[in-house]
Amino acid sequence: MKQPIGTTAKTGEKCPESGVWQVTTAPTTTAPIAKTNVMPPYQNKAVTWRLKSYA
Template identity: 55%
Template sequence: MKKIPELPIPKTAASGSLCPESGEWEITGSLTTTAVLAKNQIMPEYCGKKVRWRLIRPG
């Protein structure tokens, strides 16, 4: 029986928290934008609203 490879768990972070990993981040949900952030930088809000970010390209 062939084992299905496990997908990596996506890294996410909320506005106001410290960025866990440098790279390009994208907002999850209906709003759409990306930001390049450095590790330990504060995750930004978008248009004055707290959002959840997802890492799309480590860097």
């Protein structure tokens, strides 16, 4: 079962769903991240990522 669009995950957690993820704070970016990969930092900082669309 897919996680809903808008699901969040923090740097260091395992990605719960493959798709395009967006950083929730400014400055923001998007990145394709595969399920079970570790959520990355952004600009050397721990951030919260939000699922924007499915892969």
